[in-house]
Amino acid sequence: MERRSFLQAFFFSATALVVASLPYAVARLLAPAYASKYPNHLRPPGALPDDEAFVEACIGCGLCGEICPVKCIQFDIRQGGNELYTPFIDPVVKACILCDKCMEVCPTEALTKTERQDIKMGLAQIDRMTCYPWVDRGVCGACVTICPLGEKAIKFDFANIYRPTIVDRGCVGCGLCVEVCPHPSLPIAIVEPEHGSIMSHRVY
């Protein structure tokens, strides 16, 4: 191919690719505003800690979602951008039960086999201004009862009433406590520890 025709074909194919990606861009514009910056996007267990590395490694095959027995893994399917077709878990809708199947099935290094106590999806935090036992509005321990790691991750403190307290080291951030929390405003949430406390996460 001569240089002139090569350049022509090059620009033609680049234009074709840009045109081809237009549906994704349009879908992203039409998506509701909250969907573009949703607070509860946890990566599945065993994900690479660096999210950019995770997006680079993930090929978007959907195997992790297809094998999940509780169907908690969802995908960014209408938002466009780099994270298109990458998996996430929204614990408010459905939380991970730490069954390890997604880590076993993932063909890439995006999800690698990790021991249960070494998983780090986030860290649960309790809003002590809202949680029923913490504001003396009744007895509740749903989060403590459901926690798959038990005493290592969340336990009761006693001060006049039994109140749930997170153990920072033990919590893996699976989000089951968020799913079962009976309070309508969900005083428990999974946060990224380096991004501050639950109070700053509530500002969205």
Next chain:
Amino acid sequence: MAETIKPFALWYHLNKIRWLVLLSVFLMLILLPFIHVYQTFVASFSYDLLEPGEKSLYDLMEMLTSPFTSDPANDLDSIKGTTWSGNFFGFQISDPLSVLGQIASGLTLYWPFIITALIPVVASLVFGRFFCGWICPATLLYELNTTLSLWLHRFGFKSGNRKFDRRLKYLVLAVGLALSAASGSVLISVIYPPAIIGRELYFGIALGGFGAGLVFFVITLLFDLLVARRGFCRYVCPGGALYSLLGRFRLFRIKRIVENCNDCAKCNAVCEFGLDPLHDDFGQECNNCAACIAVCPTDAMTFVIATQDVEFQGAGHLGKQYQRASNAGE
């Protein structure tokens, strides 16, 4: 007259077998999401809580799978995935394009993933671009789309039949990989129809809604219908480009038997990839779909084992051009 060479009898029926394979792969992609939904029902012991429609789905899936397994929640995990990347009784098989795209996006080599593409790569080295003709779930829809355009032709609809440069898709492959590297995500998969089909079927059935990829796929169908017949596969598809490169020196190729050929050019008309079998010009882009073998009225197409196409063998011996020339020579 010398004894005429006949192709092996099975070759005539390969096109039918191919349609069966395409159809079963496509139906598998539809069945697997339903099986996943069924597995989630089983795992949560929720039969009594299901809605009537979900109950009938549960019963149907139980009927289909109960002969093979007594523990559906775990045993049915052995077949999962799509043609983009799948898990088949413990074997992980991935599309070579997904491996290339991941290498490009991360600029790292992760060997456990790279070897999952070994089986498709070796098969492509032997059978050429067979994935495009025999397995790709988008091929089924694209070929039905071609059939639809021929059908519409009867009612006076002119479908587009423009020609572009077939080398364009290699450029799309290169540019797509470069963009994947630049953006740091496997961007090439959003313009690769088999990956789109597999994903969107799963999203539509199990996750309750199709994604943006379906819009793109419908646009490619319209492009094929209105601009160029089978245009996306011929001119744009990056995976087709990769498989063509792998299949350049394939062992299995179709060859024209010049003694049987009568120059009717039906093979050129039926070829989905716009190749030129009549003039022995198959090249690296033939997908061994065997449609030309099935359509040939004089049994002039057959499979041979060779690493190169033969040179142009001249006009067919049953054709007018050859007979006129030989009569003049006598």
